[in-house]
Amino acid sequence: MKSSLTLEHQICFQLYTASKELTRLYRPILAPLNLTYSQYLVMLVLWEEEGIDLKQVGERLTLDSGTLSPLVKRLMQIGYVEKVRAQDDERRIVLTLTDSGRALREQAEDVPRQVSGMLKIDEATYVAYMEMLIDIKARLKAFGEQQG
Amino acid sequence: MKSSLTLEHQICFQLYTASKELTRLYRPILAPLNLTYSQYLVMLVLWEEEGIDLKQVGERLTLDSGTLSPLVKRLMQIGYVEKVRAQDDERRIVLTLTDSGRALREQAEDVPRQVSGMLKIDEATYVAYMEMLIDIKARLKAFGEQQG
DNA sequence: TATAATTAAGTTGTGCACAATATAATTGTT
DNA sequence: AACAATTATATTGTGCACAACTTAATTATA
Structure with missing residues (x-):
């Protein structure tokens, strides 16, 4: 196994920069949709499965409430998403799309x-x-x- | 090419989560060194090539001054790194290791x-x-x- | 040789990402 | 039924990551 402390020989570094640079590629593509990359990922989940729990979105994206809460707040401010408390369990929050958020899917295709x-x-x-x-x-x- | 808008079929998503989760693996390993993952990458560069320009560090890690300036400030506060203005070009900043920063390499090996x-x-x-x-x-x- | 253009670093503002903590609802246990 | 443990979400604080802008030093050019 490569044990030399060289930047380029570490898989973590290659993964880190590849991810960052691919995200950079997405930025101008997502800008017309008025979405950041992370917001786009949340929208992908919702387009796939509208009415999903906030918790489950977090599990699919490996994001905790500290990241998701403010992110979803921004998606609501843009007007793509709405939050509803689940009737059977008042702790849970169910995410739904607005017409605008649903319409965005076509552009995102x-x-x-x-x-x-x-x-x-x-x-x-x-x-x-x-x-x-x-x-x-x-x-x-x-x-x-x-x-x- | 996969054009379905499914999260799991997008390479960007796999790259994004893989990178995040690998970084998570590093966290407890780097904690005893008193380093974050990004700080560790900067230290890797310096252990490889002490006396390198701040600019060149940024180029190797694909990081701009907005990220690097405060990050290096923290490495200085910890006491691993020192900044020196280059004599031949007063704009440039040369990064050097302190004894403590140099000693850390052994632990990082x-x-x-x-x-x-x-x-x-x-x-x-x-x-x-x-x-x-x-x-x-x-x-x-x-x-x-x-x-x- | 003035001055315009470029370059390196820093600052400000926004948005993640996550640890730690708080709050409220639900479930489990006695 | 009372109360402890768990669960879902939100908040606070720290540290990236980057765009946009500022400042100071250097280089190019009229």
């Missing part, structure tokens, strides 16, 4: 195609890369569960 | 081994993953340069 085009990546490579990233996450999860 | 152990990843897989990430960055860079 084109985002993945734009990004793929910019990356000039073929389907097979794309899938292989996805699998690698999912594997890294699985290893992290395995360690986390082993530890507790 | 063990970090990559600890991380690899936690991920339970063999050398070949590790190298393949590194190459994938470097390739993603190359594609991003190629697009960025094509655009300007």
